Amino acid sequence: MPRRKHVGLAVAAAAGVVLVGTFGAQAQIAPVEQGFTKERSAELAGQIDPAKPRNVILIIGDGMDDSMITAARNYEKGASGRFEGLDALPFTGAMTTHGLKAGEGPDYPIAYVSDSAPTASGWSTGKKTIDGRISQGPSSAANVPGEDYGTVLEQYKADGKLVGNVSTAEVTDATPAAAASHINARACQGPADMANCAPAKKANGGKGSIAEQLVDNKIDVLLGGGLNRYNQATDDGPTVKEYAETTRDYRFVGDKAGLDAVTSLKDGPVLGLFTGGNMTPEYKSLVATAPPGVGGPETRCETADRGNQPDFAQMTAKAIELLDNEKGFFLQAESAMIDKQEHASDICGAIGDVKALDEAVQVALDFQAENPDTLIIVTGDHAHSTQIVGGADQGRQTATVKTADGDPMTVAYSTSASGSNHTGAQIRVAASGPQAANVTGVIDQTDLYATMLGRTPSKLPVTTVPAKPSASLAAAKKVSSKVLAKRGISVVTAASASTSVKVTLVKGAKTLATKKAAKTGGVVTLKAKKVTGKVTVVVTATGPGGTTTAKTKVTVTR
Structure with missing residues (x-):
């Protein structure tokens, strides 16, 4: 790497x-x-650059709020340490993540705690929507489609630029789905999953499942998990994978060696699906339990066996390598297992994927060093309930690990008797490069839409000496x-x-x-x-x- x-x-x-x-x-x-x-x-x-970016790299840590970043930093680097990528971006702010609730409109009730579908749709489209909704406006009920909203990725594609979408989850999951698909329910990931999205079925004249829409939008580089969705049969008979290869000219790769072998896009777009479902986290699970909790002062996380799956930094690096061109590109890359392991109260699994995200940020910064017209934005989609606490009895479920300082750190999950849930707190957003200063202060995630598309440049004072x-x-x-x-x-x-x-x-x-x-x-x-x-x-x-x-x-x- x-x-x-x-x-x-x-x-x-x-x-x-x-x-x-x-x-x-x-x-x-x-x-x-x-x-x-x-x-x-x-x-x-001297860091401020008002010019429009040529390239945009958006790196998402699903469920990555300040508490999760701190826990991962303590574990990996120590309390006085810093992540070399994640903590080094020059412009930092706070970002609100609320969404809407279904209703008659036009004034929809506020949802103070949102899932990944409306939050990812927020930065993708610049507009708020309801839980479960993918880049589509709110409506009276979850099963009633809303208005399709155009996305940043789709605009870059329309402008003739290359586009990429990377995730350690299924590529049809909510965050990657919001970049380039439009559907009323996030669960409608493959043609066999369309029970709640009947109007969207291709047989009914719709755009199809999320899996179908992602390849119909001809994303140049599409990498992650989710092969099982692409092995589902379309309404016309072939599987989505077969449809992607025969109708949309995708080249399929299924492991790290196959991805390494791809060196350009001259032979067509790339569809890399490295596991049937979500990709394997970087660390083995350490799942919190009721007090006295799991782990202890000497507990360290163990590296997981990920087989032949590429890691998040490797996928990000390959996507950047393939997308790099004179006209520019847009890449969204998601370290998804932070959130999914938080839901499972798995502190080691979540920490490992924050570490993986930091490595991917370093890859992006490597590229930016040679291509300063690249905007890098790093943020999450919503907050989670992982909390660093003072002892193993201070939560409904707790886990203790030994940090890089050599001291014990206890985390708690208290929103449920088992597992954990999203919260409504603001989250961190950080950036580097052209127009990166627009993430500072307190912004809403919908503000990222205009920043990634490039705002009208402002003028800075001229220094002649x-x-x-x-x-x-x-x-x-x-x-x-x-x-x-x-x-x-x-x-x-x-x-x-x-x-x-x-x-x-x-x-x-x-x-x-x-x-x-x-x-x-x-x-x-x-x-x-x-x-x-x-x-x-x-x-x-x-x-x-x-x-x-x-x-x-x-x-x-x-």
Whole structure:
């Protein structure tokens, strides 16, 4: 998997706008409050780009709210650590996710807690709808179709750009379905599942099931689970898979090796279905139980056997590789098993897919480093009931795991006696690239629609004199020689007005390690063997206005 070459600043701000974010780092990094010491307004202003994006990569963590992100971060990186992709996006805001309830209209009641169908439809279409509804407007009842709403993916396709849709769930599940299908009930995934969607059946003159609509919309890259839906027979006889191959010219792949073998779209679109249902989570299950709960102070999550399924980052990387072209592309990629394992009160399964999402964000940032006209947005679709609590008796179901800090963390699920449910809390949204500043503050998920299509660019103040580069950094004050040699020390850097940024670890006149960062900074890891005593971390930012350095001392213990 490609490693990330670029990470944005942890926090960004524009005139009149306060943007809140996080630093990217590993568990050994110093606490955030010990991080940057310089005033950073100039650095942050340099991140703002009002131009319309050429490419858009939307990465969704289904059910991924702040509590789930925190639990996964604690486990994977430690309380003072940071995800290298997810936590490094420069523009961060909060996003509301409410939907509507069925009724006579036009003023539909508010649904404060929504499922994935109306939430995904919200950013796909820019409009609110009711639970179970896929990119179609509200109506008097769940079985009464609403008005079809056009989606971002469909508009990109109509504009002659390439489009992709990736999920670790069935590709016919609500979130991927909302990108390019329209139906009154999310359960109508295949031709045999149409009991509640009779008007949509092709035999009745409709657009067909979700599976049929996705291939009829000729999505260039369609990857995930759900083979069983595509093995269902259409109203005309052939299976949806056969229909996709013979009528829509799809090339089918069924495992990682098959996906790796596809190197371009010149021979037609790609349909990759790697399992009959949902794809396997990254970690084996650890399902919470009634107090005293499951797990304990030494419990760690175990890697699952995923057979020949590609992982989420691999699917995202392949989709980007295939979609990359001069005209631009749109890609929606969903790490779906976060939500599904939360529903099952499975903390390890959910944590593993947040980790998988972070790896996919790093893939996207790798691409953005070489293609700065790419907008990356990372968010969830709704909140969930996973909560970090103080002890194993503080919830209806609890599970305890050992975090990267070496300490126990207990999570609770209390909305049901077993399993868990969605909640109505606002969730995190973060972005990097052109027009990324539009996600800041408190927005609604419907606002993402116009941002992804590209809003009319605003004008920024013109600077005629090249600004002198600025540079700042944060690193742990102390690290053991063993950690420095094996894991390295994470250095969080930020820079502005620079064309190159270099991070160096030195002892006296001797250079121990050096790495390049993106021109706006980011997280780099420096390793050195057989070193003790005082060392210095130096960041050097060079640009049209000159060169600036920043330094910090680190003590390397035995």
